[in-house]
Amino acid sequence: MKDRYLDFVNSPFGTSIARSLGLPRPEVLRRHRADRAEFGGMAAIGAGPSPALFDDLLAVLSAIGMTSIAHESASGWLPVAARHGAMSGRFEPRARDTSASDRVEALIFDATGIDESGQLHSLYAFFHDALRSLARNGRIVVIGRPPATRESVKAATAQHALEGMTRSLGKEARNGITSNLLRVADGADFESALRFFLSPRSAYVSGQVVTIDAPAAAPESWTKPLAGKRAIVTGAARGIGASIAAVLAEHGAIVTGIDIDAARDALDQTMLSIEDASPSGGAHTALVADIAAPEAPADIAAALAASGGIDIVVHNAGITRDKTIARMSPEMWDSVIDINLLAQERIDDALLAQNVLREQGRIVAVSSISGIAGNRGQTNYATSKAGVIGRVRAMAPSLRARGITINAVAPGFIETHMTARMPFGVREAGRRLNSMGQGGLPVDVAETVAWLASPGSAGITGNVVRVCGQSLIGA
Numbered sequence: 509m510k511d512r513y514l515d516f517v518n519s520p521f522g523t524s525i526a527r528s529l530g531l532p533r534p535e536v537l538r539r540h541r542a543d544r545a546e547f548g549g550m551a552a553i554g555a556g557p558s559p560a561l562f563d564d565l566l567a568v569l570s571a572i573g574m575t576s577i578a579h580e581s582a583s584g585w586l587p588v589a590a591r592h593g594a595m596s597g598r599f600e601p602r603a604r605d606t607s608a609s610d611r612v613e614a615l616i617f618d619a620t621g622i623d624e625s626g627q628l629h630s631l632y633a634f635f636h637d638a639l640r641s642l643a644r645n646g647r648i649v650v651i652g653r654p655p656a657t658r659e660s661v662k663a664a665t666a667q668h669a670l671e672g673m674t675r676s677l678g679k680e681a682r683n684g685i686t687s688n689l690l691r692v693a694d695g696a697d698f699e700s701a702l703r704f705f706l707s708p709r710s711a712y713v714s715g716q717v718v719t720i721d722a723p724a725a726a727p728e729s730w731t732k733p734l735a736g737k738r739a740i741v742t743g744a745a746r747g748i749g750a751s752i753a754a755v756l757a758e759h760g761a762i763v764t765g766i767d768i769d770a771a772r773d774a775l776d777q778t779m780l781s782i783e784d785a786s787p788s789g790g791a792h793t794a795l796v797a798d799i800a801a802p803e804a805p806a807d808i809a810a811a812l813a814a815s816g817g818i819d820i821v822v823h824n825a826g827i828t829r830d831k832t833i834a835r836m837s838p839e840m841w842d843s844v845i846d847i848n849l850l851a852q853e854r855i856d857d858a859l860l861a862q863n864v865l866r867e868q869g870r871i872v873a874v875s876s877i878s879g880i881a882g883n884r885g886q887t888n889y890a891t892s893k894a895g896v897i898g899r900v901r902a903m904a905p906s907l908r909a910r911g912i913t914i915n916a917v918a919p920g921f922i923e924t925h926m927t928a929r930m931p932f933g934v935r936e937a938g939r940r941l942n943s944m945g946q947g948g949l950p951v952d953v954a955e956t957v958a959w960l961a962s963p964g965s966a967g968i969t970g971n972v973v974r975v976c977g978q979s980l981i982g983a
Contacts, residue, residue, distance in 0.1 A: 518736030526773030534945030535684030538645040547572040549613030554634030555582040558621030602641040611643035623663035650685035695720040700964030712952035715978035724966035735760030745771035751950035778980035799851040807857035848892035871914040913969035920976025944977035
């Protein structure tokens with residue numbers, strides 16, 4: 509559904525009206541497009557004392573074609589750049605009215621060496637000087653350490669404090685700017701995450717904290733990181749599921765879309781359109797199955813085993829049956845828990861027991877912001893989606909031994925046929941009550957799923973990433 513307010517206030521006439529009346533004017537988000545460069549421009553680098561990741565950070569920026577300038581807090585950056593033969597320079601704070609052409613595309617702060625709270629002043633110094641120099645649709649990335657890995661209480665305290673700073677920056681920056689925190693353990697690889705959070709693919713992901721705690725091998729191609737991988741997506745006929753299937757295929761995966769018999773025609777059409785748009789060297793297929801049926805897990809596992817197994821499982825299928833709990837029937841409660849949560853458990857049990865999901869596989873479950881914050885009239889739905897989050901966190905350690913990661917994405921207000929049916933007031937509240945001032949698109953969820961499914965994301969497991977534009981609900 510079109511966001512008419514967003515379109516109006518960004519039109520030539522609407523812009524003047526919005527300015528004269530003081531109306532909020534959400535930024536038109538810059539999302540990935542095949543005909544536009546994914547990266548480019550300049551990144552300003554800041555740091556606390558003893559930054560540990562300058563060499564790795566410079567390697568990623570060089571690989572994606574971004575140049576750098578160093579804030580005075582990052583005094584060791586220029587020698588590192590010179591050692592690698594990379595062009596760099598010094599950052600000079602810009603005035604408020606700096607032209608668009610003089611602005612930087614990203615602010616990156618290496619906070620890995622901060623080990624006591626007094627050193628957090630370096631964050632203030634950098635962002636106080638640099639925030640006004642950041643372009644519209646710019647990116648803020650703070651890189652720290654997992655607090656639990658620090659040797660002292662003071663160091664863990666300071667590293668945890670980065671979370672409040674990063675989320676607050678996302679709420680202050682506006683103009684389509686995102687702000688995210690990467691907690692990178694010693695020896696872990698963060699290239700996949702840094703590429704994602706610097707990219708237009710993360711346009712609606714802000715205020716998130718991602719922990720990366722293991723090495724990862726880079727994919728053979730960053731443009732087709734899922735080449736040769738086989739994936740399944742439940743609930744793939746339309747909406748978010750269809751977008752996930754399409755983006756996985758765009759990244760090179762061979763996709764099997766699963767949906768119920770009533771959605772057979774829509775599912776066939778979705779998979780045919782994906783085949784036409786992004787052939788992957790193998791046929792994308794439709795598989796009709798009711799995931800709530802007792803026989804479904806065994807049938808799905810048998811069908812996938814016959815094709816040689818799979819590498820990626822995306823649990824997207826879900827339903828709502830909304831009523832306050834006093835008015836909710838037992839059937840309404842049971843059906844939502846069964847489809848949204850128990851079906852995921854049964855399918856994964858079958859795939860893992862028969863080794864249909866191969867080693868180094870990926871499981872990505874679609875949760876919801878309702879599972880984090882709760883929602884009136886959705887006790888069943890919120891319970892199921894919170895259960896998804898709990899399952900992801902609980903399964904991550906045991907799956908790691910097989911090289912399998914499991915993560916969740918938690919969408920906020922996403923523009924779909926379902927949200928289009930909401931009452932006007934509820935719909936507008938969902939759109940505006942976030943740092944972006946607008947709803948997300950199905951592709952925003954899909955891009956996040958594809959990033960978590962990448963071989964380069966092997967060090968990310970047990971995480972929950974909200975795709976909500978930094979919603980104020982549950983923030």
